[in-house]
Amino acid sequence: MSDPIYLDYAATTPVDARVAAAMGECLTRTGVFGNPASQHVFGRRARARVEAARAQVASLIGAPAAQIIWTSGATESNNLAILGTARAARARFAGRHQPHIVTSRTEHKAVLDPCRRLEQDGVLVNYLSPDALGIIDPQQVREAIGEDTVLVSLMHANNEIGVLQDIDAIGACCRERGVPLHVDAAQSAGKVPIDLSNAPVDLLSLTAHKLYGPKGIGALYVSPQRRAELQPLMFGGGQERGLRSGTLAVHQIVGFGLACELCADARLEESRRVAALRARLWDGLRSIDGTLLNGHPTQRVAGILNVSFPGVEGESLVAGLTELALSTSSACNADSDEASYVLRALGRDTQTAQSSLRFSLGRFSVDADVDQAVAAVRREVARLRAVAP
Amino acid sequence: MNEPGQTPDPDLAADADPLAPQIRALFAALDHAGELPGASAGPGRVVRGEAGREALGTRVCFALRLLEGRIAVARFRAYGCPHTLATCEWLARRLEGHSVAGGALEAPGVGNPLEWSERLGLPGAKLGRLLVIEDALRAALAQA
Numbered sequence: 001m002s003d004p005i006y007l008d009y010a011a012t013t014p015v016d017a018r019v020a021a022a023m024g025e026c027l028t029r030t031g032v033f034g035n036p037a038s039q040h041v042f043g044r045r046a047r048a049r050v051e052a053a054r055a056q057v058a059s060l061i062g063a064p065a066a067q068i069i070w071t072s073g074a075t076e077s078n079n080l081a082i083l084g085t086a087r088a089a090r091a092r093f094a095g096r097h098q099p100h101i102v103t104s105r106t107e108h109k110a111v112l113d114p115c116r117r118l119e120q121d122g123v124l125v126n127y128l129s130p131d132a133l134g135i136i137d138p139q140q141v142r143e144a145i146g147e148d149t150v151l152v153s154l155m156h157a158n159n160e161i162g163v164l165q166d167i168d169a170i171g172a173c174c175r176e177r178g179v180p181l182h183v184d185a186a187q188s189a190g191k192v193p194i195d196l197s198n199a200p201v202d203l204l205s206l207t208a209h210k211l212y213g214p215k216g217i218g219a220l221y222v223s224p225q226r227r228a229e230l231q232p233l234m235f236g237g238g239q240e241r242g243l244r245s246g247t248l249a250v251h252q253i254v255g256f257g258l259a260c261e262l263c264a265d266a267r268l269e270e271s272r273r274v275a276a277l278r279a280r281l282w283d284g285l286r287s288i289d290g291t292l293l294n295g296h297p298t299q300r301v302a303g304i305l306n307v308s309f310p311g312v313e314g315e316s317l318v319a320g321l322t323e324l325a326l327s328t329s330s331a332c333n334a335d336s337d338e339a340s341y342v343l344r345a346l347g348r349d350t351q352t353a354q355s356s357l358r359f360s361l362g363r364f365s366v367d368a369d370v371d372q373a374v375a376a377v378r379r380e381v382a383r384l385r386a387v388a389p
Numbered sequence: 390m391n392e393p394g395q396t397p398d399p400d401l402a403a404d405a406d407p408l409a410p411q412i413r414a415l416f417a418a419l420d421h422a423g424e425l426p427g428a429s430a431g432p433g434r435v436v437r438g439e440a441g442r443e444a445l446g447t448r449v450c451f452a453l454r455l456l457e458g459r460i461a462v463a464r465f466r467a468y469g470c471p472h473t474l475a476t477c478e479w480l481a482r483r484l485e486g487h488s489v490a491g492g493a494l495e496a497p498g499v500g501n502p503l504e505w506s507e508r509l510g511l512p513g514a515k516l517g518r519l520l521v522i523e524d525a526l527r528a529a530l531a532q533a
Contacts, residue, residue: 311468313446319408319416319471351443387422387474389439389450389466 005369007326009210009362010159010187010304016212016262019255023214026251036248037237046250053257060260061185061204062195063221069240070253073218074186075110077205080220080233080244081182082114082153085203086123087231089150099150100124102179104136105345106160111153111184124148132347133296134163142173149179150229157188160342160358161295162304164192171200180226186210186218190263191271191301202226208252212363213259217252220244270363275302277361277370282307284374288381294343294356308348308356309377312384317357320380324373327358409510412475419474421481425452425464432456438528441521443468449477449525453484455533460484465525472515476505476522484526489533 015023026032026049034042036050051065058065071077082101089099103115105127115125126144130136141152152174157164167183174181180202185194190211196204203226207218222230222243236245263270285291285307294306309317314328328340339353348356359373406413425435433456441448447469454462463481467474483499502519505511511519 311443313469315470316416316474322406349444350446354446383419387419387466388468389448 004323004325005372006364007324007359007361007369007373009365010162010358010360011327012209012215013212013362014364015209015214015255016259018262019213019259022258023251023255026254032250032254034250036250037239046248049250049254050248053253056257056261057206057219058221060189060194060264061206061221062197062199063204067221067223069220069222069243070248071218071220071244072216073209074108074184074205074207075218077207077218077220078108078110078153078182078184079114080230081203081205082111082151083118083233084230084243085151085180085182086118088229090123091231093148097148098122098124100126100146100148102126102128102141102144102149102152104128104130104154106130106134106158106342107153107155108159108184108186111155115153130163130345133299134158134161134294134342134346135296135299136165136170138166138169138173141170142176145173145177145179149177151180151182153182153184155184155187156194157185157192157301157304158295158342159187160304160340161306161346162187162300162360163295164188164299164301166299167201168199174202175200180223180229187304188301190260190267191303193267196221196223203230208256208259211259211263214252214255217249217256219256271302274361274365277365277367278302278305278359280367281305281359281361281370281373284370285377288378292348292352294346294348303361305359305361306343306356307359308343308352309381310352310355311388312355312381314354314356316384317355317377317380320383321376323376326360328354328356408471408475411509412472412511415475415478416471419478421464421478422466422474423464424466425454425462433461436529436532438525438531440524440528441469446470447473447518447521449473449522451477451481451525451529453489453529453533455489458488458490460487460489467522469518469521470515472509472511473518473522476509476511476519479509480505480522480526489530 032045032049034046036043036047054068055065058068086099103111119125128136128140154165154170156167171181182203183201184205186207189206202223204221209215232243234245239245282305290310292308294308318328339350343353343356433454435452435454437452439450450466452464453460463484465477465481467477502523505519
């Protein structure tokens with residue numbers, strides 16, 4: 001039996017073959033295997049590769065290389081940004097006030113869970129509600145910021161519905177009040193332009209495996225003005241200017257750097273191609289009776305399409321679509337059969353939220369994949385609706 | 390079977406269908422789903438029962454045609470996970486021909502949700518859904 005059609009690029013992407021080859025050069029005795037912290041030639045060679053990769057990653061987001069901190073992925077980057085900012089604020093406040101954080105109900109769990117953890121310690125958190133299309137109005141951010149607000153954390157592209165927030169406008173509100181803005185860009189980096197030389201962003205989370213790089217490596221951009229307002233979460237060797245101790249994973253970093261460069265080179269053409277595929281997919285799916293698009297129709301990344309099929313249970317729908325590999329909700333949440341909290345936050349009722357599929361297209365998706373997906377979904381929706389009471 | 394000390398092939402395990410073969414086969418062939426043919430005009434008497442709510446993830450309806458003290462035809466409609474649909478199909482197949490005297494659920498071979506779970510190899514987390522199926526079936530049989 002052949003593999004199903006992969007339509008889950010928002011969960012992860014295959015490593016680009018050129019990236020894998022570059023990583024392989026950093027592993028064995030004849031390659032660049034040294035510890036970048038070592039002073040001998042093996043270490044210096046590794047350090048040179050790490051710094052070249054840092055420049056590649058920085059270039060993708062229009063930032064100085066020196067502001068890139070390596071992490072294990074976007075989850076760690078988000079934790080460092082949120083917990084690290086809150087810890088530093090508590091130290092500054094010295095018990096006189098509790099820090100306050102602003103975020104939204106549709107963030108990834110890697111943002112929501114650290115926020116909930118901080119609430120247990122007395123930190124105050126505002127969870128903004130998006131409108132029915134998934135958009136956070138910058139005015140909501142402006143109104144939520146108070147005297148003790150130490151961070152606004154909002155994602156750029158939503159991992160379930162693909163909606164893009166207006167980070168420039170939100171950042172402008174934060175700058176007015178002197179509050180740092182953290183952006184989780186795991187789903188947008190390499191897909192939409194990000195230029196931190198102009199954008200009012202202070203902290204930005206990245207991960208390699210969403211852009212054809214390896215799993216287990218990510219980065220946090222930290223603006224120089226905010227460096228002092230961030231405390232590390234890990235201690236040990238003082239690497240990454242003391243913000244993230246631990247021996248650097250040279251092969252992962254090299255892979256991440258090259259993946260960023262390759263994505264930047266192909267971004268414009270690739271985003272047009274994937275957007276056309278998504279339009280083809282939506283044109284096919286919307287002809288199925290009752291189909292609902294989740295999220296803003298145009299303010300979104302090219303590759304993600306989230307659709308509800310009322311009257312059809314999501315788990316059964318996915319189980320029937322054996323020829324497709326996709327998700328009922330975000331992959332990080334797939335073990336739960338609870339309705340998507342993102343779709344519930346958009347005002348979808350539980351049943352409609354449970355009947356949703358996330359299609360995510362990428363570099364290896366083609367027209368025939370989309371056509372086959374539409375035919376399969378049409379078949380299964382009809383079958384399950386015929387069985388339903 | 391792996392020999393002692395032999396590592397299982399991870400690809401082989403990962404490629405396995407997340408649905409057990411029996412569940413997959415039942416889910417793929419929901420032959421007893423639908424309305425009873427000629428429910429108003431056919432022989433015997435039709436009883437119906439339903440339970441659950443779509444908003445809670447599971448809703449099940451059974452329709453049974455009773456003829457000479459036995460379930461002649463069983464049909465269901467269901468909204469729910471693949472395990473729910475497969476279990477409804479499995480039950481509908483087994484119910485046909487059973488006597489309703491004393492309650493078909495107690496008849497040999499039909500059993501209760503715990504037994505269904507064991508016989509079909511269902512995950513423990515699905516037990517709540519089986520209870521919805523049982524409620525729907527009992528509601529129908531209460532009219533027998």
